[in-house]
Amino acid sequence: MSERATSRTGAAAQAPAVSGPQELRNVVLVGVSGxxxxxxxESLALAAGALTRAGKVSEGSTVSDFEEIEHQQQRSVRLSLVPVEWRGVKINLLDPPGHADFAGELRAALRAADAAVFTISATDPVTGPVLALWQECARAGLPRAIAVTHMDAARADFDEVLAACQQAFADGNPDAVQPMDLPVRSDGRMRGTVELLSGETHGQADPLPPTEPARERLVEAIAGEDDELLEAYLGGEQLDSGALTRGLRGAVLHDSIHPVLPLTEDGTGAVDLLDLIVSTFPAPPDRPLPEPLPADQRPDPDAPLVAQVIQNTGDPYVGRLSLLRIFTGTLHPDEALLVAGPDGEPVEERAAGLTSPFGKQQRTMDRAVAGDLVCVGKLASARVGDTVSDPAAPQRLEPWSLPEPLLPIAIEAHSRSDEDKLSQGLARLSAQDPTVRVEQNPATGQLVLWCTGEAHAGVVLHQLAEQHGVQVAQVPYRVALRETFGGTATGHGRLVKQSGGHGQYAICELRVEPLPGGTGFEFVDQVVGGAVPKHFIPSVEKGVRAQLEKGVGDGHPLVDVRVTLVDGKAHSVDSSDAAFQSAGALALRDAASRTAIRLLEPVAEVAVLLPDEYQGPVFSDLSVRRARVLGTEPAGPGQSLLRAEVPELELTRYAVDLRALTHGTGSFTRSPLRYEPMPAALAAKLAKADD
Structure with a gap:
């Protein structure tokens, strides 16, 4: 969905009408950057007649519209939507970013889609990041076809790419990855295609490659997935292309065959892909609805409305636009809606205009039926993943899982005016991008944006400035450290002041001893003989607690100590609550000056999911990070789950470094575990850096 949500040069055109879910195909294009x-x-939009190569365009669109689409996609930071029509079917093409930092956009697109076209470049190998994307689609349960792009490159070899895809994607069954077309080459480049099922040719089709062996393997694979076709095939019957296409559709729906097509940059093969999408890809009624809707329920335009927010964008001219996937029911403009997040009370809102994006334009829609994708204006409370339903039949769908943001970026407002706008800008930003987490760290006082990687962080800071008008400066991220006593010590606190009238008088003696890690704070009263009156003992504890928060060394909170009040003195007139609070704090600081203060650092439990081939580099890297590796366990074919305890000081850039170590295939989770003493050399280095 384009962020420039509407054309400001004229009225938007009417979007194509859809009478029912069977006339829809929601397709996500998945592939790595490049x-x-x-x-x-672009090729599919051109082939479908949405615009023409000669600079002329179909009704209701402009050349600049598609330039805007292309610009949006090349920025590769947001999910974009391009609807086209082909043979009476509306195809919603969803193009999420290919960069690993924007996996949240991909997962949103997987929820909105019913099938995927997986793009593999003929000039690049099938790498780890490609396999990771394939597995994302598999976990979403989406049927997949494979588009081999860049087939017009001089060194493109379709047979070589096909063999690589069969080895990588077939899960031990090479028949699962089947070519539908073969490229026709001339002068060393692909100039056309020949369809294996029908024998039809497209583009320059001379000389034709031998097709019979590939066609026979394709027919056998299709027949093997359909009992009736298999019986006819084994009986020697000739199966026509219509029967085979129907069999192929069933195999694609069951994710047992992944069709492969070759394509060039000039659009050769695009018509074949459009035909494949219409004839074999699932329509919305062929796919299960998200939980907790009943498993046997199918999209019904006459049922109560249930939809989900796939994306939010902001535009300075038209405000917020929410992209919805309609699962059941029909949505009309100006309709009352109930917006419900995973938690909290639902909010009733009203749908503004309904539109379908095309570049700079938002084409108006008079309704959106079950299965379709639609933009709705001004849903102020809607966040990505929220459910939109009929107030008379409220629903709350399960949101899809999002990647955990693990890269901390500490920021400060650039000026006072930026500080005034910062909270509102961050609220709008997090509503648009659920993969950024905003934290006001109470221990360090820093404002921290947790992002999924450096590219994501760059986009977040850019959006704060460009979309929300907030300039911020990035500052070094600080890990929240703690202090504790290295040994037992006593401290004397004395506050005696007399300046006319009531003075201040409080004296107390404390004994401070360290406790095991994680114990916290204990306060013990051992005063005898009423040296400190009973009603002032809580004052001493209050003063000690206040000093614990401030720390006694480098300003970090003091933890895991037992403080015992052993003695003191009071004055019948000049003693007060405030005086004994001050004396307690002074006594704690005095005790700290008589023993070593140890610096404590937080340790996290880390689980790293990675391919087996990268275990060696990851183990070596963790050892440099002072990690304690607890062990590994199998996590699927060719993958392991490594568990370790790692100081959080060593994890601030681990999201970036792990991706580099594993060529984009590793991921990790972290959870707070405990505080441990920091090595003395490192503590001294940090103290010197703070001076």
Whole structure:
């Protein structure tokens, strides 16, 4: 969905009408950056007649519209939507970013889609990041076809790419990855295609490659997934292309065959892909609805409305736009809606205009039926993943899982005016991007943006400045440290002041001893003979607690100590609550000056999911990070789960470094574990840096 939500040069055109869910195909294009997704989207839009190559465009669109689409996709930071029509079917093409930092956009697109076209460049190998994306689609349960792009490159070898895909994606069954077309090459480049099922040719089709062996393997694979076709095939019957296409559709729906098509940058093969999408990809009624909707329920335009927010964007001219996937019911403009998040009370709102994006334009829609994607204006409370339903039949869908943001970015407002706008800008930003987490760290006082990686952090800071008008400066991130006593010590606190009238008088003696890690704070009263009156003993404890928060060494909170009040003195007139609070704090500081103060650092439990081939580099890296590796366990074919305890000081950039170590295939989770004493050399180094 384009962030420039509407054309400001004229009225928006009417979007294509859809009478029912069977006339819809929601398709996500999945691939790594550089695999040709943007070019493929353009080719499909051109082939479908949304615009023409000669600079002329179909009714209701402009050349600048598509330039805006292309610009959005090339920025590769947001999910974009391009609807096209083909053979009476509306195809919603969803193009999420290919960069690993924006996996949240991909997962949103997977929820909105019913099938995927997986783009593989003929000039690049099938790498770890490609396999990771394939597995994301598999976990979402999406049927997949494979588009081999860049087939017009001089060194493109379709047979080589096909063999690599069969080895990587077939899960031990090479028949699962089947070519639908073969490229026709001339002068060393692909100039056309020949369809294996129908024998039809497209583009320059001379000389034709031998097709019979590939066609026979394809027919056998299709027949093997359908009992009737298999019986006819084994009986020697000739299966026509119509029967085979129907069989292929069933195999695609059951995710047992992944069709493969070759494509070029000039659009050769795009028509074949559009035909494949319409003839074999699932319509919304062919797919299960998200939980907790009943498993046997299917999209019904006449049922109560249930939809989900896939994306939010902000535009300075038209305000917020929310992209919804309609699962059941029909949405009309100006309709009352109930917006419900995973937690909290639902909020009733009203739908503004309904639109469908095309570049700079938002084409108006008079309704959106079950299965379709639609933009709705001014849903002020809607966040990504929220459920939108009929107030008379409220629903709350399970949101999809999001990648955990693990890269901390500490920021400060650039000026006082920026500080005034910062909270509102961050609220709008987090409503648009649920993968950024905003934290006001109470221990360090820092404002921290938790991001998924450096590219994501760059985009977040850019959006704060450009979309929300807030300039911020990035500052070094500080890990919240603690202090504790290295040994037992006593301290004397004395506050005696007399300046006319009531003075201040309080004396107390404390004994401070360290406790085991994680114990916290204990206060013990051992005063005898009423040396400190009973009603002032809580005052001493209050003063000690206040000093614990401030710390006694480098300003870090003091923890895991037992403080015992052993003696003191009071004055019948000049003693007060405030005086004994001050004396308690002074006594604690005095005790701290008589023993070593140890610096404590937080330790996290870390679980690293990685391919087996990268275990060695990851183990070596963790040892440098002072980690204690607890062990590994199998986590699927060719993957392991490594568990370790790692100081959080060593994890501030681990999200970036792990990705580099594993070539984009590793991931990790972390959870707070405990505080431990920091090595003396490192503590001294930090203290010197603070001076």
């Amino acid at each position: 695999s040709g997704k943007t070019t493929l989207t």
